[in-house]
Amino acid sequence: MFSNTSISPEDLPSVEFLEYQPLHPEYRQIMILRVLVFNAVLLVGLILYVAFNGVALHWIGVIGISFLLLVGVQILIAYRNFAYKGYAIREHDLVYTSGWLFRKWTAISFNRIQHSEVSQGLIERMFDLSTLEVFTAGGSSSDLKIGGLPDKTAHQLRDFITKKIARDEEE
Amino acid sequence: MRKNEPLDLHIPHRQSPLAILVILYEFIRRILSAFWPIVLIYVVRGRTSGQSGDPVYLYIGIGISLISVIGSLISYFRYYYYVTDTDLIIEKGLIERKKITVPFDRIQTINTEQKIIHQLFGVVKLEIDTAGSKKKEIAIDALEQGVAEQIKSFLLLKKKYLQEESSKRKPTPPSKSQDLHQVEPLIRLSITDLVKIGVSQNHIQTALLIIGFGIGFLDDIQEIINFDLYTWIQGQIGQASASYAIFLLMVLPFLLLITFIITLIRTVIRFYHQKVWIAGDGIQLESGLLTRHQSFIHRQKIQRIQWSQNPIKRIFKLFELRIYQASSQQEHAKKTNQIPGCYREALEALRDTTFPRKWFESMDYVRVSTQYRGRLWLYFGILPGILLGFLGYLQDGLPGLWFLVWIPLVWWWAGIVVRRWHIGLNDYALYLKHGFWEVKEDFIPVYKIQAVRLKQSPYQRSHQLATVSISTASGSLEIPYLPLDLAQRMMNYLLFRVESSHLAWM
Incomplete structure (x- = not known):
């Protein structure tokens, strides 16, 4: 397989077996909080709907239970997902992995990064965590978003990437 | 800020105060464009029923306006731009604080734009394209003309300076474009070619477009004028049990004819008398009936090419070639250059111009896993098939079970899809062959x-x-659906190649 290539792919380091840096433990709470906030908004909508339309009592029960179940599943997914998130910085690239049920590994070579940003959402600010976003020319499908980084780490990473890009270009 | 006063870009600046109005306008425009059908229906209903409408809507309206105004004010006051030694920096954010860093040397183009709203207030929008990333280029919404000019020239100067710095180390040969109209083009579409292309175009796509547009539009209209087409057709046929199947059978041939004519017309308008030249450092295209479009594809900017053939094109021995250039996402559609019909020699000549011949040679091929067939069958065959059969049974009784034919059909389709998939790789490029009706070959x-x-x-x-x-x-x-070890090796190999390459991807 792929024997015509001059480098044997077996000799190359594999992204699947890297040591990934986990995200800040408090990020798990943020992820769950986000689920709750999102569903709270939904709940308000649901309640308004029920209040204005006069739904029969047993239907309220059915809707309520299925809503709770859905929220439970979302929380479970968020809770489990956290453990699978992590990033690794290698000599030439940045690798990010995520997803409990649907696993994902994304690798971006430093010499393809266009720019990077650090952002902080409302919930994140309460925990003093930040999100690092890395953009390539490949559009949204190839952009990376690493949440749950301590504010300082996020800025350090961004500066590191910026320097790395500059150095790559000098070579 | 005075127009002629030189600007110290190293300290943070806000946009022109008029930006508040521009932001507000954008805000409202976006809301309206998302909800216009609702607004329309509400207005029409309110008028026909003679009432002044439900006050709830009024409150919602006022609420949205208030939020828009406050939102615009906050965005304005939280928006800053400035430069450091190497980057342009924009800080902004309504709720989230965002800091966007654009290194000068990543800037591709800088454009100023003036929409009607900008003209009204005498401001301009500055757009900085960094070739790709996040939704769109970076833009500063509203600046006084003088300020915009200053920033633009400042950035261009910086970019040029950095480029000269790097080109001192790696000199690139200058390229000259020649006067093409004296050279015989590689492709010149004749009328017969054009008809062949029109016949072999993807009619299904047009049909879906028409159906999608038609249904969406029909629903809106029905809602407004309170007229139910479906009941009307039932009445016309004189059968109470007219099902969607009969409806489709009546409309389908008609639809096909319209589709065919529309694609033919579109083809002629777009590709009339298409000419293609291979020029100094790229490919020159020219086509069009009503307006002649000219474009030049710079070889450096080509990211991938795709040639394809459907069974009808195969009879005519025609290929369709698409040349993909680097661009911001929004502009993808515009920058895909399409050569809808070319014969093998022309295709090969074009291929050789875009990338060296040896890149196409001695590929190693692998296939996708046969498990893919089962999955496709499950998602597109079994599940929808059972649902359709069930609904058909509820509607028409036993004859409705005919819908179950869908299931073996999809099995056959999935088999062909999986058999077609070929992945080729060599030291230089990745090659993908796939497709059911249209067999596509991608080269990256x-x-x-x-x-x-x-x-x-x-x-x-x-x-x-x-x-x-x-x-x-x-x-x-x-x-x-590649076998895991193969997928991993492929990923690692591609990464290795990307990381060790010193060629500029653009």
């Missing part, structure tokens, strides 16, 4: 790849499979 030089991603669903995990997704500056491609 490895060093043009921006990012590689490996994905695994629970099913794939239990069967040791994975999907590889490859992003380029002109769209991403997915290779489904």
